[in-house]
Amino acid sequence: xxxxxxxxxxxxxxxxxxxxxxxxxxxxxxxxxxxxxxxxxxxxxxxxxxxxxxxxxxxxxxxxxxxxxxxxxxxxxxxxxxxxxxxxxxxxxxxxxxxxxxxxxxxxxxxxxxxxxxxxxxxxxxxxxxxxxxxxxxxxxxxxxxxxxxxxxxxxxxxxxxxxxxxxxxxxxxxxxxxxxxxxxxxxxxxxxxxxxxxxxxxxxxxxxxxxxxxxxxxxxxxxxxxxxxxxxxxxxxxxxxxxxxxxxxxxxxxxxxxxxxxxxxxxxxxxxxxxxxxxxxxxxxxxxxxxxxxxxxxxxxxxxxxxxxxxxxxxxxxxxxxxxxxxxxxxxxxxxxxxxxxxxxxxxxxxxxxxxxxxxxxxxxxxxxxxxxxx
Amino acid sequence: xxxxxxxxxxxxxxxxxxxxxxxxxxxxxxxxxxxxxxxxxxxxxxxxxxxxxxxxxxxxxxxxxxxxxxxxxxxxxxxxxxxxxxxxxxxxxxxxxxxxxxxxxxxxxxxxxxxxxxxxxxxxxxxxxxxxxxxxxxxxxxxxxxxxxxxxxxxxxxxxxxxxxxxxxxxxxxxxxxxxxxxxxxxxxxxxxxxxxxxxxxxxxxxxxxxxxxxxxxxxxxxxxxxxxxxxxxxxxxxxxxxxxxxxxxxxxxxxxxxxxxxxxxxxxxxxxxxxxxxxxxxxxxxxxxxxxxxxxxxxxxxxxxxxxxxxxxxxxxxxxxxxxxxxxxxxxxxxxxxxxxxxxxxxxxxxxxxxxxxxxxxxxxxxxxxxxxxx
Numbered sequence: 001x002x003x004x005x006x007x008x009x010x011x012x013x014x015x016x017x018x019x020x021x022x023x024x025x026x027x028x029x030x031x032x033x034x035x036x037x038x039x040x041x042x043x044x045x046x047x048x049x050x051x052x053x054x055x056x057x058x059x060x061x062x063x064x065x066x067x068x069x070x071x072x073x074x075x076x077x078x079x080x081x082x083x084x085x086x087x088x089x090x091x092x093x094x095x096x097x098x099x100x101x102x103x104x105x106x107x108x109x110x111x112x113x114x115x116x117x118x119x120x121x122x123x124x125x126x127x128x129x130x131x132x133x134x135x136x137x138x139x140x141x142x143x144x145x146x147x148x149x150x151x152x153x154x155x156x157x158x159x160x161x162x163x164x165x166x167x168x169x170x171x172x173x174x175x176x177x178x179x180x181x182x183x184x185x186x187x188x189x190x191x192x193x194x195x196x197x198x199x200x201x202x203x204x205x206x207x208x209x210x211x212x213x214x215x216x217x218x219x220x221x222x223x224x225x226x227x228x229x230x231x232x233x234x235x236x237x238x239x240x241x242x243x244x245x246x247x248x249x250x251x252x253x254x255x256x257x258x259x260x261x262x263x264x265x266x267x268x269x270x271x272x273x274x275x276x277x278x279x280x281x282x283x284x285x286x287x288x289x290x291x292x293x294x295x296x297x298x299x300x301x302x303x304x305x306x307x308x309x310x311x312x313x314x315x316x317x318x319x320x321x322x323x324x325x326x327x328x329x330x331x332x333x334x335x336x337x338x339x340x341x342x343x344x345x346x347x348x349x350x351x352x353x354x355x356x357x358x359x360x361x362x363x364x365x366x367x368x369x370x371x372x373x374x375x376x
Numbered sequence: 377x378x379x380x381x382x383x384x385x386x387x388x389x390x391x392x393x394x395x396x397x398x399x400x401x402x403x404x405x406x407x408x409x410x411x412x413x414x415x416x417x418x419x420x421x422x423x424x425x426x427x428x429x430x431x432x433x434x435x436x437x438x439x440x441x442x443x444x445x446x447x448x449x450x451x452x453x454x455x456x457x458x459x460x461x462x463x464x465x466x467x468x469x470x471x472x473x474x475x476x477x478x479x480x481x482x483x484x485x486x487x488x489x490x491x492x493x494x495x496x497x498x499x500x501x502x503x504x505x506x507x508x509x510x511x512x513x514x515x516x517x518x519x520x521x522x523x524x525x526x527x528x529x530x531x532x533x534x535x536x537x538x539x540x541x542x543x544x545x546x547x548x549x550x551x552x553x554x555x556x557x558x559x560x561x562x563x564x565x566x567x568x569x570x571x572x573x574x575x576x577x578x579x580x581x582x583x584x585x586x587x588x589x590x591x592x593x594x595x596x597x598x599x600x601x602x603x604x605x606x607x608x609x610x611x612x613x614x615x616x617x618x619x620x621x622x623x624x625x626x627x628x629x630x631x632x633x634x635x636x637x638x639x640x641x642x643x644x645x646x647x648x649x650x651x652x653x654x655x656x657x658x659x660x661x662x663x664x665x666x667x668x669x670x671x672x673x674x675x676x677x678x679x680x681x682x683x684x685x686x687x688x689x690x691x692x693x694x695x696x697x698x699x700x701x702x703x704x705x706x707x708x709x710x711x712x713x714x715x716x717x718x719x720x721x722x723x724x725x726x727x728x729x730x731x732x733x734x735x736x737x738x739x740x741x742x743x744x745x746x747x748x749x750x751x752x
Contacts, residue, residue, distance in 0.1 A: 039697070039698070039703055040694070040698070040700040041706075042705070043703060043704045043705060044704040044705060045705060045708075046685065046705065046708060046709065046712075047689060048685065064701075068697065068700065068701060069672060069673075069693070069696075069697045069700075073672065073673055076673055077691065077694075078675070083697075084694060085694065087690045108528060116446055202414040296449065297445075297449055297452055299454070309424065313423060313461045314461050315453065315459070317445070317459070318416070318453075318459055318460060318461065319454050320445075320749070321415070321416065321444065321459075322400045322415070322416070322417055324444065324445075325440075327417050328653075328704060329417035329419060329421060329422065330417075331704050332420065332421075332422060332704070332708065333422065336422075368510040
């Protein structure tokens with residue numbers, strides 16, 4: 001059975017749960033964080049580094065790989081696992097988010113989406129069925145339906161249309177996927193922004209199509225945190241307990257913890273990797289802006305409580321020096337640290353759910369991490 | 377004894393020799409190649425990657441570290457080995473090459489050299505004694521004297537003055553160093569370009585100062601290859617057999633082989649690392665320009681005879697994709713490959729000298745590598 005999801009432990013005081021997500025390329029322990037390998041590499045890392053960090057699943061961007069090197073090329077090269085040499089589970093997004101955010105000329109029609117490549121302007125038209133086929137050719141383990149969402153904020157009327165279109169596209173994607181008898185997961189995405197009725201309508205409709213997993217889409221676009229929690233709570237109450245739940249693209253630690261508390265199993269975000277390259281590093285005592293002059297002669301590791309390769313070997317002073325000199329190795333070492341920080345938090349979350357201590361861990365993480373700067 | 381050099385094998389048909397170079401941070405098997413860590417990191421690599429590649433010694437640039445983060449900062453942070461977390465031997469150049477090539481306003485005087493920082497224009501004056509002190513504060517294992525060389529080509533009269541000044545500066549550096557009773561090596565640099573008499577004069581004068589090792593400086597600036605060989609032969613005949621010899625900054629494989637044949641023990645060059653970042657990769661069948669469209673769907677490793685991490689795991693198609701997408705991981709994987717290629721050639725050179733097969737290896741390497749493009 002390569003598509004199952006099993007809840008192995010639940011938190012008595014919240015909706016948090018620990019699970020095992022089975023795919024054709026192995027099992028993922030949830031709650032899980034997916035490092036983002038947009039173009040087929042987690043920027044700055046080798047596969048070996050990613051394995052050492054304990055990543056169990058990564059995310060690739062269909063949009064980017066569709067444009068370059070092209071899905072047929074990836075298919076001819078043996079599929080995405082072979083192409084990027086990552087033997088473990090891979091989730092692909094539908095490409096929708098990149099189309100709506102990167103492409104200059106987007107037109108939404110009932111049939112599908114028309115857009116221009118942000119690289120060379122090539123015009124592309126993709127249907128929901130195409131998007132399933134693209135991910136099938138890539139050969140990812142978890143594929144996402146093409147969804148549609150308007151920019152935030154938008155009117156209820158606009159959002160209502162987006163929800164309806166997303167449902168119709170999801171139905172077409174599911175029906176297309178069902179013909180293939182593929183071992184791959186196909187997950188549905190709910191939309192509706194923070195309009196409670198619309199989100200619930202979307203979830204109900206998408207659930208009716210019986211996907212292998214369910215995602216919250218169109219969040220993290222600027223809505224207030226309180227509304228995010230509302231969506232996760234009211235939506236979570238509707239979703240089946242025996243299917244995995246994925247909060248797309250959101251990765252602030254406080255959001256992750258709030259979402260896990262409300263039953264979310266899967267996350268992806270560029271935050272740890274992008275911030276690493278920009279010199280913002282997460283530690284158990286808050287964030288470190290490594291370019292800060294106060295670190296110029298600081299012999300301490302970034303985080304004295306961290307066991308990552310970077311913290312075991314290098315000082316803040318050295319990391320600052322490399323960052324200031326724009327050395328590539330700065331991106332490498334910083335990415336190792338930030339991903340370790342994220343993957344370690346998820347390890348601790350999983351353990352705490354299994355040992356009935358999630359509530360305690362949650363408090364500790366929030367006390368440590370709420371966006372504060374390290375003060376000394 | 378932390379400053380010895382022992383010849384352990386000699387080639388019966390040439391001046392090639394295998395040796396052991398002792399430093400305060402360990403032994404280097406020679407002939408050896410030093411990866412360049414200009415700012416204190418080999419661009420794109422972690423220390424662990426460099427260790428996996430089998431690097432025994434690396435080079436850091438005094439000029440860069442002097443400007444940022446500053447030698448006093450490095451000293452307060454425990455010295456260069458501690459600062460960059462590299463426990464093995466480190467050679468520092470004098471900074472002369474960078475001063476003459478990067479700095480906009482250079483004035484040479486009897487006392488020393490005046491220049492402006494290429495970063496912020498700060499005016500700096502350094503004497504030969506200062507340059508020893510700078511490297512002493514960094515705490516490198518092998519320090520180089522401040523030398524002077526004019527641009528290539530230059531007149532014999534100009535070169536003669538450069539040789540004389542280099543000798544006078546070397547004498548001051550040596551005398552200053554002798555006062556410290558430091559366990560560090562101080563090596564002298566000969567100048568003279570390709571003027572045979574001047575090069576021999578320079579070598580003789582520098583040798584008279586009794587350094588721990590001797591470098592050929594001011595080469596690889598555009599002179600014909602035949603003249604390089606002449607310099608190495610006539611100069612090599614003068615140098616003491618029991619001291620290590622270093623050809624500064626030159627790294628084309630054919631030059632390396634020609635220099636080893638003429639008794640050179642130590643090399644450094646940015647060629648493998650810089651070319652890696654630019655997508656030019658060395659293989660046993662010649663050079664690969666990885667951006668070439670013909671590799672777009674090439675499932676083969678870069679070099680089927682290579683055992684490096686990159687070749688064991690990734691296809692040319694994937695490496696091309698990463699390079700084209702300007703992914704940082706392209707620089708990482710390419711650097712691993714090119715450095716492996718270089719360090720492996722040096723391993724084979726050392727073995728061949730010990731097993732009396734250097735002549736055979738030399739022919740095979742030259743047949744494989746003389747700047748040809750891979751044709752299929």
